[in-house]
Amino acid sequence: MSETIEPIATMAAELNRLPGIGKKTAQRLAYFVASMPLEDVRALSVALWEGRKAIRFCKTCGNYAAGDTCAVCADPARHNGQLCVVRDPRDVAAMERMHAYGGLYHVLHGTLSPMDGIGPDQIHIRELLSRLESEKVDEVILATNPDVEGEATASYLARILKPFHLRITRIAHGVPVGGDLEYTDEVTLQKALEGRREV
Amino acid sequence: MSETIEPIATMAAELNRLPGIGKKTAQRLAYFVASMPLEDVRALSVALWEGRKAIRFCKTCGNYAAGDTCAVCADPARHNGQLCVVRDPRDVAAMERMHAYGGLYHVLHGTLSPMDGIGPDQIHIRELLSRLESEKVDEVILATNPDVEGEATASYLARILKPFHLRITRIAHGVPVGGDLEYTDEVTLQKALEGRREV
Numbered sequence: 030m031s032e033t034i035e036p037i038a039t040m041a042a043e044l045n046r047l048p049g050i051g052k053k054t055a056q057r058l059a060y061f062v063a064s065m066p067l068e069d070v071r072a073l074s075v076a077l078w079e080g081r082k083a084i085r086f087c088k089t090c091g092n093y094a095a096g097d098t099c100a101v102c103a104d105p106a107r108h109n110g111q112l113c114v115v116r117d118p119r120d121v122a123a124m125e126r127m128h129a130y131g132g133l134y135h136v137l138h139g140t141l142s143p144m145d146g147i148g149p150d151q152i153h154i155r156e157l158l159s160r161l162e163s164e165k166v167d168e169v170i171l172a173t174n175p176d177v178e179g180e181a182t183a184s185y186l187a188r189i190l191k192p193f194h195l196r197i198t199r200i201a202h203g204v205p206v207g208g209d210l211e212y213t214d215e216v217t218l219q220k221a222l223e224g225r226r227e228v
Numbered sequence: 229m230s231e232t233i234e235p236i237a238t239m240a241a242e243l244n245r246l247p248g249i250g251k252k253t254a255q256r257l258a259y260f261v262a263s264m265p266l267e268d269v270r271a272l273s274v275a276l277w278e279g280r281k282a283i284r285f286c287k288t289c290g291n292y293a294a295g296d297t298c299a300v301c302a303d304p305a306r307h308n309g310q311l312c313v314v315r316d317p318r319d320v321a322a323m324e325r326m327h328a329y330g331g332l333y334h335v336l337h338g339t340l341s342p343m344d345g346i347g348p349d350q351i352h353i354r355e356l357l358s359r360l361e362s363e364k365v366d367e368v369i370l371a372t373n374p375d376v377e378g379e380a381t382a383s384y385l386a387r388i389l390k391p392f393h394l395r396i397t398r399i400a401h402g403v404p405v406g407g408d409l410e411y412t413d414e415v416t417l418q419k420a421l422e423g424r425r426e427v
Binding site for chain 2: 035047056059065076079099211
């Protein structure tokens with residue numbers, strides 16, 4: 030069928046792999062890209078590829094970083110003894126958008142999910158334990174998502190962190206149960222942080 | 229602020245230029261791209277850039293083409309004397325999805341819009357006239373969008389095509405008034421084609 034020429038079909042197929050971009054949206058975007066000035070498409074293409082290549086992970090906390098250390102860990106004002114444990118770098122971005130947290134982060138890069146074969150060794154828990162041994166940490170804030178895996182991970186961490194004799198808190202259920210940290214508005218997220226409780 | 233590192237911000241800014249991709253969606257997509265395997269991002273980036281570079285316009289009708297001639301014009305079975313005049317190559321794609329039109333196309337690459345300084349010389353009307361002189365055309369179907377510019381363009385074309393003594397039709401108002409051809413479902417589009425009338 031002569032509906033869509035090959036380059037547009039290929040563009041649409043690749044765009045279709047992005048989250049929230051269905052088949053129809055992908056085709057619409059592909060047609061738009063086909064009509065964009067060459068230099069604009071070049072800028073988009075280069076931004077994606079060079080951007081992805083430039084992504085590093087902070088060697089301390091696992092957050093996205095442009096170099097060896099992320100902007101949060103590089104900021105001496107943030108070393109206040111608080112460590113906020115999240116699943117993904119984008120959860121760090123969500124927390125930072127709130128402008129109300131002054132401590133550091135630890136990114137697990139996943140949550141425990143025995144069904145998917147993700148146990149403690151598959152996520153950055155070992156790195157967390159070694160940070161607690163070497164850094165001066167007073168409080169660990171468990172800020173994994175309020176879903177099944179996130180709660181299980183928080184419970185697991187609360188248990189294995191007991192021997193460290195520090196304050197272990199869980200963000201309050203101000204965040205909607207079953208929801209996603211990334212989509213939570215700043216105010217709700219702030220309430221969740223304020224209402225955190227000992228576990 | 230340490231919210232978003234530079235490569236992700238750049239990706240989000242570029243994605244934000246696409247239609248229907250707001251600031252928040254763009255950031256979400258950028259974070260997703262950051263987490264994609266390198267080879268997948270490479271495939272996406274290459275598909276966009278190489279795809280855009282590969283876009284040619286059919287030298288006959290102005291539709292997108294991989295080479296000199298588009299798939300519709302290259303198909304000898306389509307030369308049945310009908311010429312469907314549309315605004316954009318993506319309108320050709322919309323018509324083709326209907327699987328009910330067997331003629332050829334002519335893409336205007338715009339519609340008359342005196343407010344924006346787009347007159348008959350800014351769109352491919354001259355090319356249409358020279359086709360009518362050289363090709364065996366029995367009917368011109370005016371399938372510009374049913375909006376102000378599309379109707380004005382159809383009226384203008386109906387007037388200047390009078391001397392050619394051929395059947396000039398306008399797709400019926402089965403397509404929603406004020407709507408966009410590209411978003412019209414196949415059935416409505418087919419009804420619009422069947423209900424076309426002399427102008």
